[in-house]
Amino acid sequence: MTKSNYFSTKCVFGQLISLIDDEIISNAVNKTQSDKFTKKFTTKDHLISMVFCSFAKCNSLREVAGAMLGLSGKTNGFQLQHIPKRSTLSDANRNRDEEVFAEIYNSLLNKYGNVLSDSRIEEIIKKQVKIIDSSTISLFKEILSCVGRKAKTGKSKGGIKMHTVINADEVVPSVVWFSKAATHDHQFLAKLPCNEDTIYVFDKGYNDYKAFEHFTKNNTGFVTRIKDNAVYRTEQINEIAENIHSGVLEDATITVDVKHGSTLIPLTLRKVRFYDRENKREFEFLTNLMDLRADMIAALYKVRWQIELVFKQLKQNFPLKYFLGDNENAIKIQIYCVLIVNLLLAVIKKKLKRSWAFSNLVSFCKIHLFNFIQLIKFLENPEKDWDLNAKPRNQLTLFD
Incomplete structure (x- = not known):
């Protein structure tokens, strides 16, 4: 069999991480001062660890720390400087302000907005159409107050509500605001900017x-x-x-x-x-x-149905059921990192000429996360390698 045409010097995970420019991370760090009291485990290391958690669908700190420990000596391809222990990652999720991850997400959205945008709706309406909705994420502990009745035991689960705005010509959230699940939706309307070129749908x-x-x-x-x-x-x-x-x-x-x-x-x-x-x-x-x-x-x-599909895509493909921390900050960090991963994969999907279902794309990246193949080239024609190495039809076998 001949050598693969899709070999890359970077693993798939490294290629996905490379979509996040160092400048984006450094600007977010400088703005939020998220590395002010940090000695080893920087914001970039934290981001890469949590992005890995989202890709690999890890359900606990032990899973993340154990899986990443097995990557010792292989981290140059995705620029991880410090492999975290379980306690290190737990402390970072509790203490590092989630605002730095929000800044990184918004910067990525600005950078790849042209790639993700489909301007057909704006061309017809001549205005920017923005869709608003919220989705409640149930929590096993009463970290944030949740809607609904309490159980007979008197205990109740927590819940976080993710209020979201997406542009009708895009497939990822453009604005995210978190609140307790019991917060009424209409309070979010006061946060929306007004201008004559915008139509809100909710x-x-x-x-x-x-x-x-x-x-x-x-x-x-x-x-x-x-x-x-x-x-x-x-x-x-x-x-x-x-x-x-x-x-x-x-x-x-x-x-x-x-x-x-x-x-x-x-x-x-x-x-x-x-x-x-x-x-x-x-x-x-x-x-x-x-x-x-x-x-x-x-x-x-x-x-407006488009935003329901976005929520469904997030919840079906990424770990938003099990959280790595039992505090509000850790939960928000994990959600922002899921949004970042969702955005990166949406960029990959938009760049492909071949049509891929989003769930299939997520599964493919998870399976080949640390394989050294050229991601875009392979996804364009995954059968090509086999075709090149296939045996000619008229070739006789040993027993013919």
Whole structure:
């Protein structure tokens, strides 16, 4: 058999780590002072260790420390300077501010934004569409307060809620904010920047008339679903043009009351009633986009499903069930490192001409994490090596 065409001087893990520039890490360290009192186990070592944990799907500190100990003498390819012991990694997860990992993630997003972006939606709408949602991650210990009833024993599990914004033309979160699981979703709306070139799309769990008033005053669009018990006044039924999708049943201008202390201030919004033939359901959408076509309002809300796929992708492919620490800081660090790994693999997937399912790509990288093959080249044509070494059809065997 001839020599493999895919040999590389760096293992697959080293090639993935090389996507994170040293400058990105050093800038984040300088900004957050995360190495100020560190002697050996630097932020870069910490990051590489936690990225390895995400790739290898380790469920405990013992697994991470034991697996990395077996890499002694092989760490040059991925620039690890100090292999951590279990106690070292535990202390780092507890004491190093998770903000440095947030900075690294945001810098990577800025660097690879052009690779990850698909501008087709923005070209049609002429605005940036941002999708908002949250996902609750259950914790075995009551580290953060969780929603739901307590067990008969009086004990309750903890939970952390990950509020997320993704651009509709991207496949990774652009903004992440953590809170206790019991925190109501609508509180996150106050953190969102407003500008006339942005449309926010979110479900009815985020209904907040004060936030809608704030968006409207700042010329920022939003699309959501109206609550079943919403109180409003119908001001006008708008005519539905012939070129509008037949699923649009009603397009109305309505008024809701926004409470400011003891005063009620009216806010004019738009309600679109739409029948989805695919799901055989009727939906009512609420928006402040008065000039957009009614069927486009329904189409914008349908784009919101993309963020559900992102949450599903994260939870199915990475360890967000077992955490390495029982403190809030350690949990946030592990989630940020999962987001970093998700981003790196999304970049690899976008660069490939060949179509790969994301779960298959994750499994492939896990299996070949320390094999010395050229990742991109191999993924483009994994069968090529076998084809080159295959026996010609007309060649006789020893017993022919």
